[in-house]
Amino acid sequence: MDQLVQSFLPDPSQRQGTAPLGRLRFLTCGSVDDGKSTLIGRLLYDTRLILDDQLATLERESRRHGTTGADMDLALLVDGLEAERQQGITIDVAYRFMTTPRRSFMVADTPGHEQYTRNMATGASNADLAVMLVDARKGILTQTRRHAFIAGLMGIRHVVLAVNKIDLVEFSQERFDAIAAEFRACTEGLDFSTLQAIPISARHGDNVITPSINTPWYNGPSLLSYLENIVVEQETLARPFRMPVQWVNRPDLDFRGYSGTVASGRVQPGDHVVVQPSGAAAEIRKIVTMDGTLPSAGAGDSVTLVLDREIDASRGDVLAAADTPVRVADALSARLIWLHDTPLMAGREYLVKLGTRSVPGTVSRIRHRIDVNTREAEHAESLGLNDLGSVELHLQAPIAFEPYADSRELGGFILIDRLTNATVGVGMIEAELHRATSITWQELDVDRVARGRLNQQRPAVLWFTGLSGAGKSTIANLVERRLHALGRHTYVLDGDNLRHGLNRDLGFSEADRAENVRRASEVAALFADAGLIVIASLISPYRAERARARARLPEGEFIEVFVDASVDECRRRDPKGLYQKADAGLLRGFTGVDAPYEAPEAPELHLRTADASPEELAEHVVAELRGRGIFG
Amino acid sequence: MNALAPYPDALAVTLPSATAHLRQLEAESIHIIREVAAECRNPVFLYSIGKDSSVLLHLIRKAFYPSRPPFPLLHIDTGWKFREMIAFRDETVRRYGLDLIVHTNEEARAQGINPFDHGSFYTHAMKTEALKAALRHHAFDAAFGGARRDEEKSRAKERIFSFRTAAQQWEPKDQRPEFWHLYNGRVAPGESMRVFPLSNWTELDVWQYIQSEDIPIVPLYRAAPRPVVERDGNLIVVDDGRMRLHPGEVPEERMVRFRSLGCYPLTGAIESAARTLPEIVGEMLATRTSERGTRLIDKDEANSMEHKKREGYF
Numbered sequence: 002m003d004q005l006v007q008s009f010l011p012d013p014s015q016r017q018g019t020a021p022l023g024r025l026r027f028l029t030c031g032s033v034d035d036g037k038s039t040l041i042g043r044l045l046y047d048t049r050l051i052l053d054d055q056l057a058t059l060e061r062e063s064r065r066h067g068t069t070g071a072d073m074d075l076a077l078l079v080d081g082l083e084a085e086r087q088q089g090i091t092i093d094v095a096y097r098f099m100t101t102p103r104r105s106f107m108v109a110d111t112p113g114h115e116q117y118t119r120n121m122a123t124g125a126s127n128a129d130l131a132v133m134l135v136d137a138r139k140g141i142l143t144q145t146r147r148h149a150f151i152a153g154l155m156g157i158r159h160v161v162l163a164v165n166k167i168d169l170v171e172f173s174q175e176r177f178d179a180i181a182a183e184f185r186a187c188t189e190g191l192d193f194s195t196l197q198a199i200p201i202s203a204r205h206g207d208n209v210i211t212p213s214i215n216t217p218w219y220n221g222p223s224l225l226s227y228l229e230n231i232v233v234e235q236e237t238l239a240r241p242f243r244m245p246v247q248w249v250n251r252p253d254l255d256f257r258g259y260s261g262t263v264a265s266g267r268v269q270p271g272d273h274v275v276v277q278p279s280g281a282a283a284e285i286r287k288i289v290t291m292d293g294t295l296p297s298a299g300a301g302d303s304v305t306l307v308l309d310r311e312i313d314a315s316r317g318d319v320l321a322a323a324d325t326p327v328r329v330a331d332a333l334s335a336r337l338i339w340l341h342d343t344p345l346m347a348g349r350e351y352l353v354k355l356g357t358r359s360v361p362g363t364v365s366r367i368r369h370r371i372d373v374n375t376r377e378a379e380h381a382e383s384l385g386l387n388d389l390g391s392v393e394l395h396l397q398a399p400i401a402f403e404p405y406a407d408s409r410e411l412g413g414f415i416l417i418d419r420l421t422n423a424t425v426g427v428g429m430i431e432a433e434l435h436r437a438t439s440i441t442w443q444e445l446d447v448d449r450v451a452r453g454r455l456n457q458q459r460p461a462v463l464w465f466t467g468l469s470g471a472g473k474s475t476i477a478n479l480v481e482r483r484l485h486a487l488g489r490h491t492y493v494l495d496g497d498n499l500r501h502g503l504n505r506d507l508g509f510s511e512a513d514r515a516e517n518v519r520r521a522s523e524v525a526a527l528f529a530d531a532g533l534i535v536i537a538s539l540i541s542p543y544r545a546e547r548a549r550a551r552a553r554l555p556e557g558e559f560i561e562v563f564v565d566a567s568v569d570e571c572r573r574r575d576p577k578g579l580y581q582k583a584d585a586g587l588l589r590g591f592t593g594v595d596a597p598y599e600a601p602e603a604p605e606l607h608l609r610t611a612d613a614s615p616e617e618l619a620e621h622v623v624a625e626l627r628g629r630g631i632f633g
Numbered sequence: 634m635n636a637l638a639p640y641p642d643a644l645a646v647t648l649p650s651a652t653a654h655l656r657q658l659e660a661e662s663i664h665i666i667r668e669v670a671a672e673c674r675n676p677v678f679l680y681s682i683g684k685d686s687s688v689l690l691h692l693i694r695k696a697f698y699p700s701r702p703p704f705p706l707l708h709i710d711t712g713w714k715f716r717e718m719i720a721f722r723d724e725t726v727r728r729y730g731l732d733l734i735v736h737t738n739e740e741a742r743a744q745g746i747n748p749f750d751h752g753s754f755y756t757h758a759m760k761t762e763a764l765k766a767a768l769r770h771h772a773f774d775a776a777f778g779g780a781r782r783d784e785e786k787s788r789a790k791e792r793i794f795s796f797r798t799a800a801q802q803w804e805p806k807d808q809r810p811e812f813w814h815l816y817n818g819r820v821a822p823g824e825s826m827r828v829f830p831l832s833n834w835t836e837l838d839v840w841q842y843i844q845s846e847d848i849p850i851v852p853l854y855r856a857a858p859r860p861v862v863e864r865d866g867n868l869i870v871v872d873d874g875r876m877r878l879h880p881g882e883v884p885e886e887r888m889v890r891f892r893s894l895g896c897y898p899l900t901g902a903i904e905s906a907a908r909t910l911p912e913i914v915g916e917m918l919a920t921r922t923s924e925r926g927t928r929l930i931d932k933d934e935a936n937s938m939e940h941k942k943r944e945g946y947f
Contacts, residue, residue, distance in 0.1 A: 023657055093790045093808075094790065096832070097783075105838075110789075122809070122812070126812040127812075250697065262814070292697040303664050410814065415812055
């Protein structure tokens with residue numbers, strides 16, 4: 002006995018120099034009566050994590066509810082809720098904790114019933130490894146295949162096949178080898194990077210903690226020893242930097258930080274990042290924590306990042322490495338598991354939560370349902386509870402994402418019912434859809450319906466006024482680009498462009514200028530009626546005309562933006578050579594030269610172009626819209 | 634050798650390196666705390682003054698630094714907490730400049746409801762009902778608590794975001810599945826979330842974190858000579874003159890400390906000489922009883938926590 006215990010003890014020389022292993026998160030899955038609860042009870046019991054008072058309770062309850070005769074029923078240690086204890090089954094995901102001298106563990110215990118795909122997927126979503134139990138007498142069952150498939154689907158890369166009740170097949174090596182071989186064959190293509198089969202008896206403890214003398218033909222490690230030593234790679238650290246903004250940290254006017262958990266990669270001061278989906282660029286200045294500023298942060302760290310400039314970023318945006326930004330799309334293909342009794346219907350609107358972003362969206366098409374037992378695709382009009390499907394998803398605004406195969410944090414999403422707030426679906430993004438090629442007739446139909454209820458924004462007219470050459474069109478264009486990237490519905494009415502068509506009959510007399518502004522304001526009001534954010538860019542030199550444009554719109558929808566640049570500065574810039582012509586007398590009635598400009602007295606926004614770049618001013622305008630609740 | 638040999642004893646007193654997984658736990662808890670601040674309208678921190686609350690408060694301060702926590706603390710004061718707990722609470726609030734709401738079921742107090750005469754009704758009135766009334770009064774839609782999944786069997790299946798109906802009931806079948814680090818905190822008016830950022834921490838993690846972060850805790854966790862009476866196998870510290878002594882009971886001074894804190898007449902102390910954190914952690918590793926074993930209210934029956942939780946007990 003001493004010898005066997007000795008051989009199990011970790012060799013001190015091996016322990017030195019190895020990096021400490023973080024907590025291992027694994028899930029256990031198996032069919033009913035495979036002995037999962039007994040196995041976990043056995044691990045807890047044998048690692049001395051069951052304390053005296055719990056043991057006393059267990060002995061009492063074993064006599065009352067137990068199924069193991071005179072022995073203690075270790076399964077009762079973990080079958081928690083009264084409801085399931087009475088039914089004798091495990092009905093939800095339970096989390097247990099174990100600590101051995103080598104490692105700490107979190108175990109997600111998930112039930113094996115047909116109807117509980119949802120629970121297994123839940124447990125798998127935060128696990129690095131799956132322990133799959135099979136009954137040595139029964140071998141690989143349909144459920145076993147399903148569990149392996151779901152583990153693979155959820156991105157688990159490490160699997161232990163625990164062939165339980167090996168005592169009930171006379172510790173037969175032949176039986177064990179046959180089961181292991183069948184499992185290997187049926188999990189081919191599931192992308193597991195390690196797979197270890199271990200013959201065990203949860204009830205009697207063989208190969209659970211220590212190697213068993215009953216299986217001399219098995220030379221591998223005991224289950225616990227294997228779990229204590231396995232290295233689950235930190236792939237996320239090697240990937241490019243991404244951090245979804247969780248919360249904008251603004252204690253006072255002097256500090257603005259972006260708080261979040263790093264989803265992948267590393268970041269350090271000086272790194273260039275972009276805010277997605279808007280695309281605004283900045284540099285990391287500081288990594289702030291209560292323990293002081295950090296030289297760098299990596300995947301999994303919760304930090305607050307301070308940037309070198311003020312940009313428009315808020316909860317839901319993703320900060321990403323500037324040289325390898327994430328993808329942005331509003332149409333995606335995904336695998337979806339349905340979690341609710343009310344089935345998924347294509348075309349119904351749900352709230353999609355991915356990272357820290359929530360956007361309304363619809364499943365526009367169910368491509369097919371996937372039978373989790375046979376892995377075959379079948380036609381489906383809807384998905385019911387525990388169904389898995391391949392779907393197309395259309396969102397009301399573009400989101401920053403990564404395929405699930407690359408990132409759990411930016412590729413996994415949930416669907417929330419907007420009426421009941423229930424979490425009804427969980428999805429894994431495969432790829433973006435290219436609308437031009439993927440949209441079929443029917444989907445256009447859906448899109449038209451979706452467009453009707455789509456306006457997650459309040460209409461507004463941003464009325465840019467200022468001298469020719471002040472920068473109205475430049476800033477208007479930047480604002481529209483930024484808004485468009487944020488998924489907002491916009492239209493720019495440019496004074497010069499209108500004169501090519503709608504206003505082509507008008508000159509530059511005072512009356513014609515007034516009519517020019519009147520027509521532009523009518524069009525702006527119509528577009529606002531249609532729900533758009535209109536960006537009107539006209540010199541509009543007269544207060545009276547601007548007041549009329551304002552009066553044409555409901556209170557609060559007209560936002561006058563004074564693009565302020567001195568005549569001298571505009572003359573210096575003179576982007577269209579007009580000042581030169583006016584100064585030379587070739588143009589008559591040119592505002593600022595020989596026609597007056599009545600500056601706004603109380604504009605909603607006053608942009609001083611001498612003090613800031615067009616990009617910064619555009620950010621300012623976007624922030625103002627947000628502040629006014631034009632969009633969230 | 635037989636296969637039933639338990640884990641070798643020689644190893645049971647050493648520890649795995651804690652830093653890697655404590656850092657991970659800390660980051661995950663901070664993530665959860667920030668999600669609530671970002672998504673819930675009116676959150677509150679149910680501050681119970683104990684070690685788990687001390688850790689949670691520390692994490693909340695970290696989550697928002699350099700900002701102050703953007704929500705208040707709520708303490709349900711039964712009127713029977715240890716005096717040192719109340720002093721510690723007030724000192725903590727002062728030290729960090731926090732907003733504290735203290736709520737007591739004044740009606741029950743006026744009726745003289747007390748732990749000596751009213752047993753489990755006392756707990757129901759002064760804790761469960763008081764908590765529900767305070768949450769309702771302030772219309773909090775999310776309440777942070779320090780509960781952990783390792784504390785008790787019925788908590789092993791608890792969600793991190795635990796949904797409560799408008800009647801503040803917990804329904805096991807009504808809970809939302811939680812994937813990755815995505816939490817759904819959306820509730821209709823009147824409904825609420827109890828949020829447990831320490832769900833995945835163990836008692837050992839809590840102590841190791843307190844040690845490594847040097848987090849202040851109530852002195853009652855450290856051994857000291859205290860006046861004690863032994864009652865039904867529990868060591869009850871006589872904290873003030875309201876303690877009712879049974880005939881023949883005479884308080885005697887013993888070296889004791891607490892693993893878990895609650896109302897003083899209902900919380901058993903353990904005999905211990907552990908004054909420092911390393912001593913406390915060492916004692917914990919060698920212990921053979923569970924943490925809540927010293928809480929008198931949990932012992933009624935096997936499912937007593939489940940029943941209390943359904944009613945709205947934290």
